[in-house]
Amino acid sequence: MYRLLIVDDEPIIVESLLDLFERKAGLELEVYGVCASTDALDMLERTKIDIVLTDIRMPGLSGIELHREIIGRWPWCKVIFLSGYNDFEFIQEVMRNGGVDYLLKSEGSDAIVCAVQKAMQALTDAIEVENLIERSMKQTQKIQPFLQKELLWRLTQSDAHSLHSIGEQFRELNIPLKAEEPVLLVIGRIDEWREGTSAFDKALYLFAVQNIADEYMGATIRQVSFEFEEKSKIAWLIQLNHDLIHPGGELEARQRTLSFVKGAAEMIQHACDNLLTMKLSFAVGTTYREWHELSDLFEHLRLLMSRGLGLGHELLLLEQKSSEVAVDTYDRELRNQMKKIALIQTLLENGQKEQFFAEYVALMKVAAAGSETMDGIRTEIYFTLVSIFLSYVNRWKVRDEIGDAVNLGKMTLLDWNHWPEITDYFSQLAEAIFEWKSSGQDFQEMDVISQVQHYVLHNLAGDLSLNRIAEMVGHNPSYLSRLYKRITGEGISEFIMAVRIKKTQELLRENKLKISEISKAVGFLSEQSFYRFFRKVTNLTPQEYRDQDSKSTDASRM
Structure with a gap:
């Protein structure tokens, strides 16, 4: 998700552009608006901005001067210059400074949206081409011997995926x-x-x-x-x-x-x-x-x-x-299944329950079908599984939790001649471990949600961008956004909006702060944005809400 900052000394322009981009639900953008270049600089100091849509002629710093400040802080930031004047001299200066686009305000909203989309695509292309592809190629060259070794090893182990695409992989790895x-x-x-x-x-x-x-x-x-x-x-x-x-x-x-x-x-x-x-x-x-x-x-x-x-x-x-x-x-199929014991251990560690049981059932089924000459192989499988499960239980110190569901003392006392009993026992033990892991995951996910909500509640006046919140809780922004929506049923931005409106109403009812002070207290960079936000949610201006609450309070006292 990219961040767009709108800068114009005319509040009505800022408000209309904020409205415009709010209506464009398909754009992955966090949109901010300010009415002075000084406020823009303040925001650029506090948070990363990816695209700036700015007027050229403004009091204080002009758009051209602001652009120099922007690239000094965020070199990859794309700047779209918006002007009411078709001034060739300004256009030349823009191009010399590397502005991504130049628009006249008279060109209309569609042209502005297109310019922002173009800037977003340019950012995406720059990341993919400059950062990912080139670096990936360099890294691939460095690790190519390791990738070659991995592929060749898998080919000697009958790995189905590797066998399916040998030619393509040989070409990619220069084998x-x-x-x-x-x-x-x-x-x-x-x-x-x-x-x-x-x-x-x-x-x-x-x-x-x-x-x-x-x-x-x-x-x-x-x-x-x-x-x-x-x-x-x-x-x-x-x-x-x-x-x-x-x-x-x-x-x-x-x-x-x-x-x-x-x-x-x-x-x-x-x-x-x-x-x-x-x-x-x-x-x-x-x-x-x-x-x-x-x-x-x-x-x-x-x-x-x-x-x-x-x-x-x-x-x-x-x-x-x-x-x-x-x-x-011994039997080729059993030998191939035996090679998957390491995979079974990995799947248990990673909590991949469905794939774990698919591989486990296949292994135990093939082992059960063998003749008496396979007893030695079954013994090997049994004690390997004992080692895997005991190692997991001891390393994660879950003996008490798992022991309630499965008798762990029975693990090394099973008669390996009774293969169905062994199969059922390890299956129950795996189920208990996956259930424990799942409950732990649920707890950790709820803890993340609590951290997000706590941070928002105590930092309304600070940086509440998705990137900043994700940084505070130690997760990728996209993952955090999906997780929060899945657990709570609402987006993080919706929660922030609800908290802001609730806090605003509380402060308005207390009647201790000026409306401009309340605007800053709940995290708005300009009063215009604050008024617009509040009116959109309540159909009242902040002052109308305060007056209405005062009348209600007076009426209740009478």
Whole structure:
């Protein structure tokens, strides 16, 4: 929401323009009006103004001089000059000072509204182009390696969204791979870190390993890499370099590339041992996989490096036939569901109840459908959920609140052979946590509403702009506006108006202050605005209201 300040030494002009913009409900504007350039300066000192609609010829500071003061305080502020004179000299001066527009008062209200809309659009465009797009591009370049790593990791985890838009994301993140081509996978492992190696040094070593690999492979194949598992492993995704392939020779090129990758892995091992005194092991995929098949190969190679021979040093392991590892793998759907346990924890933390239960039910349903050979997996799921829920209860100190609804002592005593009972128990526990979070949210929302109302009641003469109120309660203005309307059924501006009119009536009945003093006490910058506001609400001028109240009081005493 932008703020518009109307400045003109003729009160009738200010009042009519305030009326004009009040009737334009579609404009997201806070509108203020003053009848002197000194009052305008006072307001510019106290609050941010985005657009100024000002007369050029005024006593004191002219519109041109006021403009210089405006840009000294708020450089992005757009100024619309309004004049009763078609004066070419003034127009030239306006353009030299960068005024956004110049209008004659005789051009009418539609032209004025259009000029303000144009200024609002210019502000929006400036924010989007200068602040968001340019900065976003710079930030994207800085964080591009992290975004690349995140995408590649998700692809190895069968993330549906990432798989759906691979090509577009590769282009956006400058990843030199093709969505329509199969991929070869290699996993490398640092066999052992020297004692005392810091996290920073580990990152440097991994970077060095990736650079060495790029030196050996970069000119022959297209490849990207990322580290995972707490800086202990690196994955390389590899495709053919079509610039080096003769027409019709793709099959031969694939075999040649596979042989090249095996040889390059040995060279990388040797170089890392000599240059970094670091031992590496590799697990090499020997089949090209489509992107939606990549997660199976990824899990297979990880498993290969975590059992038997895979526990040795400086290994070069090759992808095995699926039948040879079937004993060590479990149902693909259950494996995919197991990957979502971290998501389930995040959804619980964030209070996303509907999505939490969708993922939770899917996980428990797949686990329940497995055979007896899945008992070990069910045990893993059970104790993982125990850890998640216990951690939440202890961290947020809600044992007493949740314990009233669910017997927390039962959590570690359940017989995990009775899967329906376990499923129901954790479901009840999650319901209790979400209910507690919801009640806490309701309390906090009402506290925000109370803070807003308290601030308004005690600062009627101060800055009651939405931005200032939002700043005081620590929320985004747009969010605060929506929250207040949802909770109370009325807008913040409507509440402010009601408080102002109530306070004005109280002060008028007390008959201690002059009307000009009451105007300032309830937050109006000019008496004209105050009179206009009061008459609009009560159909009486402040003096008429005071006189009417006095007569009523006298009559009651008789």
